[in-house]
Amino acid sequence: MKKLIFLLGLLLIISCKESKKVDYSSVVLWKTYNDSSDVAVSQEHEKSRMRYKLIQSRVSDRNESFRPLYHEVAEMSETDYNQLKPLILEQDIPTIQRHIKDGKLTYEKLVRFFLYRIYRFELDSSTTLHTIIALNENVVEEARELDNLISEDRHPIFGMPILLKDNIGTAGMNTTAGAIALKDNETKDAFIVEQLKKNKALILGKVNLSEWAYYMCNGCPLGYSAIGGQTLNPYGRGVFETGGSSAGSGTSVAANYAVAAVGTETSGSILSPSSLNSVVGLKPTIGLLSRSGIVPISSTLDTPGPMTKNVIDNAILLSAMTGKDMADNKSVGTDEKYFKAVLNPGSLKGKRLGVFKDLLETDSIYRNTIDKLKKQGVEIIEFTAPEVSMDGFLTLLNIDMKNDLPEYLNTNVQNKEEIPMRTLEEIVKFNLADSVLRIPYGQSIFDGILKDSTSLEELQLIKNRLEENGRLFFDTPMDKHQLDAILSINNYHAGYAAVAKYPALTIPMGYKETGEPISLTFIAKPFHESDLLKLGRAFEVTTKIRKPPLAYN
Structure with missing residues (x-):
């Protein structure tokens, strides 16, 4: 019934779209629903951290995120969507690019297709994964520009809609790390986002994550943030964990909300959600991808990485983000075209x-x-x-975050008057001012960081030993x-x-x-x-294991 209402709403917009004066500013696309029954059901879950206190965000109005592009979504009918499905759904990037080259598809239609899916599933309380935090209001216009751009020398990522974990700095969209403290955080593009835009990828939007990259509270649910609410797994909403902290990156790729997504990892935060959402995730060598402009846990261990439906796309997205970043002292830069390595990966025999x-x-x-x-x-x-x-692993994370987070806040926050916090201690105090709203699962890890008195000399010994x-x-x-x-x-x-x-x-x-x-x-x-x-691609081709979640076909 809710999906029918959504489609009827689209038809209403379509019937009025010729009028240039249609005002969409008051359209109600999402109504807060009573999630108490879902919360009650979760209390019986065998895993204690899946016993949720809430499902929806209490601070974010999803209408603000979804209204600006609603008229663009209305341009696509259900018939159009179904005709595009075989050209896009579960297809790899080279296949999609071939369809565009052959005139069967355009970059604008590609973007509209993914937006249509996002609006269809995320605006229905029975299917929403609470995975989309923000959308790029200019993405359709940017796609149109690419359709008119004549260029033969194109990176394979050209025109591909990409979603970013919401701890990755992106101009024009706030970078929140899922936290109310950073709700209005305005930043420039992170280095890897600059690289993506340089290669003409389309930034579709930002996705949910475990708040502060899952380094705030012990035993809290994976994929929960105050800004985004509780991310849910498309293979079993409320049944299976999403993994974390890149929960939105994993769930959005699994549900085919974009061609690919970017996650970040300190220890398991790409591998975990990729595994639990049946997508391909790469945690690169530290330094292969820049960390500049990304909300940190640890400058020692943090790295972004690609999350995709297949290995070819993973290699393409990885290649599109590489580059020497002078602002990251571990950045190495490379000219290696990883996607070329997987086009003919060879056999597993003899490995x-x-x-x-x-x-x-x-x-x-x-x-x-x-x-x-x-x-x-x-x-x-x-x-x-x-x-x-x-031994010492948590100490490494504690002291790194205690030092790296203030450095991030001082260097990257552009609207400093609206984001006055400069230290972890100030963020802890901010959260305590309204603990029910801001930290429903507590902030025990933050408390532990403030109590950790390990010196920088001791920290270096721990890093070397680990x-x-x-x-x-x-x-x-x-x-x-x-x-x-x-x-x-x-x-x-x-x-x-x-x-x-x-x-x-x-x-x-x-x-x-x-x-x-x-x-x-x-x-x-x-x-x-x-x-x-190469190994992964050979394994993938041999086994052909991945199946998309049935409810999101």
């Missing part, structure tokens, strides 16, 4: 891949996947991981057995990869009996992204 013995014994999907790889001629080497200490131990964890089997990569599950070993600064690529591996997605994660040594992407 030497390490697998964890304990995972073989405990996870049947992992075990069956390894058996399939053996039949493809892969040399599988079972190993028991060396025991290494991760990096050494993380590399020992992977290098011991890699060097002993001359492995091309190590295979894990989801974000199981994300912490070790984080401190080692090793890249990791996660790819759909299957679905549990409940329907919950599970993924295979490839881990390699620094700056071996091309090798990971």
Whole structure:
């Protein structure tokens, strides 16, 4: 019924669209609904952090985000949408670009298609994933301009609508990190956004995340933020976790709200939501992608990364964001065209891949996947991981955030009078002024950061020890057995990869009996992204596992 009302509303707008004086400023597209029954149901969930206190944001008016482009969505009829579906839905970027080149599609129609899906599902309380925080009001006009741009030398990302996690600075859209403290935060484009725009990608909008990249409260739900509300998993709304902190990036790609999305990771925040939403996620080597203009946790471990429906798109999006950033002291810059590496990835035959013995014994999907790889001629080497200490990991995050967040606020916030907080302590006090609204799940991690008195000298020793131990964890089997990569599950070993600064690529591996997605994660040594992407593409082509969520077809 709600979907019918939405479609009737579109028809009403279409009937009036010839009138240039139609005023859309008062159109009510979203009405706050009674989510108490959903909250009540969640209290019976076996996972305590999925027992929600609320579903909807209490501070954001979704009409403000959706009204400005409503007239553009109304330009597309249901018939138009269905005709475009086979050209776009679940198609990779090269296929979409080919349709555009052949005249079957335009960049404007491509944008309208994704907007139509967003409005259809996100404005219905029975299907909304609470994943879209903001939309680029100029995106349709920008698409029209690209349709009229004559250029043969185009990056494959040209004209592709991309969604950004809302801790990534974007001119013209606030960068909130999901927090009320940053609700009105105006910034310039982050370096990776500059690169995307330079390559003529279209920034479609911003998506929800675990507030402050899931480093604010212990045991709180993944994918919750005060600004965006509770992100939900399209494979099972309120049934399966979204993963975090890049929850909106994972759910939006899974639901086909854009060609691709960008997430960020400190430890597992790309790998986790990619795995749990059955999409491809890459956590690059630290420094391959710039971190400038991104709300930080840790300048030691933070990195952005691509999240896509397939490996080819992942390589294309990665390539479109690379570049040497003088403002990031770990930025390395590269001319490598990662998407070229995956066009002809070769066979898996003869590859030497390490697998964890304990995972073989405990996870049947992992075990069956390894058996399939053996039949493809892969040399599988079972190993028991060396025991290494991760002591000090939280201390690293604590002290980095205590120092890195003020640096971000001083450097990136343009409207400083509206965002007066300059330290974590000031943000904690701001939250306490209205704890029910601003921090319904508390801020125990923030409290812990303020209590942590570790010196910078002690911190450096911790960083050195953790990096050494993380590399020992992977290098011991890699060097002993001359492995091309190590295979894990989801974000199981994300912490070790984080401190080692090793890249990791996660790819759909299957679905549990409940329907919950599970993924295979490839881990390699620094700056071996091309090798990971080749392996991932070969695995993807061989297995063809990924299935889109049925409710979002």
